[in-house]
Amino acid sequence: EVVMTQSPATLSVSPGERATLSCRASQSVGINLAWYQQKPGRSPRLLIYGASTRAAGIPARFSGSGSGTEFTLTINSLQSEDFAVYYCQQYHNWPPLTFGGGTKVETK
Amino acid sequence: EVQLVESGGGLVQPGGSLRLSCAASGFTFSTFWMYWVRQVPGKGLVWVSLINSDGSKTMYADSVKGRFTVSRDNAESTLYLQMNSLRVEDTAVYYCAREGNYYDSTGSLRYFQHWGQGALVTVSS
Numbered sequence: 116e117v118v119m120t121q122s123p124a125t126l127s128v129s130p131g132e133r134a135t136l137s138c139r140a141s142q143s144v145g146i147n148l149a150w151y152q153q154k155p156g157r158s159p160r161l162l163i164y165g166a167s168t169r170a171a172g173i174p175a176r177f178s179g180s181g182s183g184t185e186f187t188l189t190i191n192s193l194q195s196e197d198f199a200v201y202y203c204q205q206y207h208n209w210p211p212l213t214f215g216g217g218t219k220v221e222t223k
Numbered sequence: 224e225v226q227l228v229e230s231g232g233g234l235v236q237p238g239g240s241l242r243l244s245c246a247a248s249g250f251t252f253s254t255f256w257m258y259w260v261r262q263v264p265g266k267g268l269v270w271v272s273l274i275n276s277d278g279s280k281t282m283y284a285d286s287v288k289g290r291f292t293v294s295r296d297n298a299e300s301t302l303y304l305q306m307n308s309l310r311v312e313d314t315a316v317y318y319c320a321r322e323g324n325y326y327d328s329t330g331s332l333r334y335f336q337h338w339g340q341g342a343l344v345t346v347s348s
Contacts (some may be wrong), residue, residue: 116256151268156348158318158338159268170336201334206333210282212258216225217274 117141117208121201121215128221134190136218138203143183147207150179150188153217154199162201163188190220196220225249225337227319239309243342245302245319252300259293259304261315267300271317272304284286287313302314309346316341342348 119143128134134174138148146166151159161170166186176191190197203215231243245257259271272293282292292305302319305315317341323332 145332146330147329147331151335153268158340159335160338161323161334163337164323164334165323166331168325168327171324204268206331206336209333210270211284212273212333213321214268214270216267 116212117144117205119203119205119213119215121203123218124216125221127220128193128223129223130195131192132223134193134197134220136188136190136201136220138181138186138188138215140184140186141151144150144205144207146182147205148179148181148186149204149206149214150177150201151202151204152197153202159202176184193220225321227321227337227339229319229339229342232344233282234345235309235346236348237309237311237346238304239252239346240307241309241344242306243304243317243319245304245339247295247300247302247319247321252295253297256332257293257295258320258322259291259302260318260335260338262318262341263315264326269315272333274302282310284315306344309344311346314344314346316343318342 120139122137148166150163153159167179202219226248252276258273267315274293294303320335321337323334323336
């Protein structure tokens with residue numbers, strides 16, 4: 116099983132600043148990596164797939180990078196609606212499809 | 224507009240059974256793989272099961288293998304999850320999800336493009 120580890124668990128950021136979230140895989144997952152955003156009481160929303168491709172309707176301030184075992188989600192100029200929990204997910208070696216434990220982005 | 228609407232959640236005693244349904248609309252259901260993902264309130268996301276487009280392939284997380292069965296009715300555009308021998312640790316919100324719209328550069332669609340609103344399953348005596 117590919118174990119996905121996200122850091123930090125909580126990230127405190129001021130509106131307008133940049134947030135950088137990390138996701139590490141226990142073995143190479145190539146670029147088969149997706150990012151999701153989840154707000155309290157809501158379902159997850161796909162942000163990024165293929166490590167760096169934004170899903171339809173996702174603002175350009177969200178960007179993904181990385182390959183192999185190290186990945187980054189960057190949110191530029193954080194907006195109020197971006198405060199949420201973010202999950203990475205690998206879909207290279209499955210089953211199982213595995214998620215990271217999440218990073219909560221909160222207001223500083 | 225793609226819609227996935229789960230139903231069938233509720234309170235059940237340990238050892239009991241429950242069947243979740245996920246009614247799909249807004250896309251050609253029979254051409255997409257479908258998934259179940261669960262989330263203990265306040266915790267992270269965990270993949271539970273998948274089924275391919277014609278229902279001939281199913282896969283399960285080890286934690287539910289032998290107890291849960293995923294199926295689909297393409298004529299009715301509905302996904303199911305039959306959950307038997309339920310345990311307290313199965314308590315979670317269960318989401319149905321649809322595979323990706325677009326292939327990534329490796330030709331894979333195994334990410335979750337659309338999600339339902341979730342159905343809460345509580346296993347407790």
